[in-house]
Amino acid sequence: MAKQIILNAFEMASAMHNSHGLWKHPESKRQRGYKDIEYWIKMAKLLERGKFDAVFFADVLGVYDTYRQSKAPSIRDGLQFPVNDASLVIPVMASVTKHLSFALTVSTTYEHPFNIARRFSTLDHLTKGRIAWNVVTSYLPNAARNFGLPEMIKHDQRYDIADEFLEVTYKLWEGSWEDDAFIEDKQNGILIDPDKVHEIHHAGKFFAVEGPHLCEPSPQRTPVIYQAGTSERGREFAAKHAECVFVGGPTPERIKYYTNDIKRRAEKYGRNPDNIKVFAFLTVIVGKTTEEAEQKFAELNHLWSPDASKAQFSGASGYDLAEYETKDLNAPFEFKNTEHGHYKAASLTKDASKKLSIGEALNKLEQLDRESIIVGNPEEVADAIQHRFEESGVDGFNLNHLITPSSLEDFIELVIPILQKRGLYKTEYKPGTLREKLFNYGSSLLPEDHPGSAYRSNRSKSFIV
Numbered sequence: 001m002a003k004q005i006i007l008n009a010f011e012m013a014s015a016m017h018n019s020h021g022l023w024k025h026p027e028s029k030r031q032r033g034y035k036d037i038e039y040w041i042k043m044a045k046l047l048e049r050g051k052f053d054a055v056f057f058a059d060v061l062g063v064y065d066t067y068r069q070s071k072a073p074s075i076r077d078g079l080q081f082p083v084n085d086a087s088l089v090i091p092v093m094a095s096v097t098k099h100l101s102f103a104l105t106v107s108t109t110y111e112h113p114f115n116i117a118r119r120f121s122t123l124d125h126l127t128k129g130r131i132a133w134n135v136v137t138s139y140l141p142n143a144a145r146n147f148g149l150p151e152m153i154k155h156d157q158r159y160d161i162a163d164e165f166l167e168v169t170y171k172l173w174e175g176s177w178e179d180d181a182f183i184e185d186k187q188n189g190i191l192i193d194p195d196k197v198h199e200i201h202h203a204g205k206f207f208a209v210e211g212p213h214l215c216e217p218s219p220q221r222t223p224v225i226y227q228a229g230t231s232e233r234g235r236e237f238a239a240k241h242a243e244c245v246f247v248g249g250p251t252p253e254r255i256k257y258y259t260n261d262i263k264r265r266a267e268k269y270g271r272n273p274d275n276i277k278v279f280a281f282l283t284v285i286v287g288k289t290t291e292e293a294e295q296k297f298a299e300l301n302h303l304w305s306p307d308a309s310k311a312q313f314s315g316a317s318g319y320d321l322a323e324y325e326t327k328d329l330n331a332p333f334e335f336k337n338t339e340h341g342h343y344k345a346a347s348l349t350k351d352a353s354k355k356l357s358i359g360e361a362l363n364k365l366e367q368l369d370r371e372s373i374i375v376g377n378p379e380e381v382a383d384a385i386q387h388r389f390e391e392s393g394v395d396g397f398n399l400n401h402l403i404t405p406s407s408l409e410d411f412i413e414l415v416i417p418i419l420q421k422r423g424l425y426k427t428e429y430k431p432g433t434l435r436e437k438l439f440n441y442g443s444s445l446l447p448e449d450h451p452g453s454a455y456r457s458n459r460s461k462s463f464i465v
């Protein structure tokens, strides 16, 4: 069977996500709906009807306040603000679906591994193994100040913390409980065999955790690990831990560059590079006719918020674009390292399809980016998706929907059936957990070549690091 496209719906438990200013569209329901259980129940049923593999919840722990050194541009347009805790939305969606999975973004910089291990085990139990973790190190200065830090921890050190964070969670998920610890022996009055539950005694540079894990082993034990950082240090982290990675870049060449780099690095960790799935971004405007789609594009472009778009770029990259607005607009828009995130800064510099001037970079943010968005009738959209899928060699996409839920409804009604007819998209879900659906290991657990599986051998004893 031809390789089929894996699809995640890119989401956030927030008023607005990436569709800057489009809350003004009459069909936009998210800016009010995101607070209601019914909204998420409807979304879950819609996505499962469309056979989406997962809903991918992004998350941030602060307000974007780099642009103009102010929170106002973000708050004014609801830029990923207000934002609720998606981990509490997932069980609601899981209760009305059987196969749809859930990727939850959690920061390793502002959480504690003992707590997060329990959160994901609980979600893995409740969803019967349909949970993934998008590991981020975060990039907003306001998030640092929300957690008592005067400024962000340095970018690469955030990944050093993330490495140890994952080590602790692996020890808890993979090494603390033996499979047959829960015995419910009514005869002898033993519910759980204490000899089969082990402390972990982690003593590291950033964390000290005695254990044992507070949760019984869940269907996957370790959730499917996603990662989306594209900096050098981010790719190194992905190569060691990620089962699924998001790579930026509007061109197949840049996507292939990141893909090959991460897979080459993965081999160094003894991993089979084919065990890493690669995803790219996808934004689509589909109409019944080409004209209708172009009309929709023009309508959305008219409602676009340049300020919110520049606020998101500034916060994610650390470039205060208000400073660039007063520079020579013909000067080149250069990449520079900051302590924020790399992937956004790269999108208009290293990853851009051509070298941009400052004016061109600002202009790309000040309107809907026609170059990266697929606009057309159903066949044209399916053609463009098929081309990107085959050209870039990715395994799937994160679908960014501009108007929620109508963009999703259009996509499911008009595009999915064509992809299915072409054999590019499933007509039925595979049975089992998310890891069983995504990979062919024949097991819900981490594969033997993943570093997390090394901690299984410790189930037979309490171990001191």
Ligand SMILES: Cc1cc2nc3c(=O)[nH]c(=O)nc-3n(C[C@H](O)[C@H](O)[C@H](O)COP(=O)(O)O)c2cc1C
Residues within 6 Å of the ligand: 057, 058, 059, 060, 105, 135, 136, 137, 138, 139, 227, 228, 229, 230, 231, 232, 233, 234, 235, 246, 247, 248, 340, 341, 342, 343, 344, 398
């Ligand atoms: C598809 C995609 C989704 C992302 N979602 C988030 C997110 O929800 N929260 C976040 O803090 N960073 C998110 N990021 C950015 C990075 O994953 C993250 O901030 C990372 O810690 C820094 O990445 P870097 O290695 O590129 O500097 C996302 C990136 C991509 C490409």
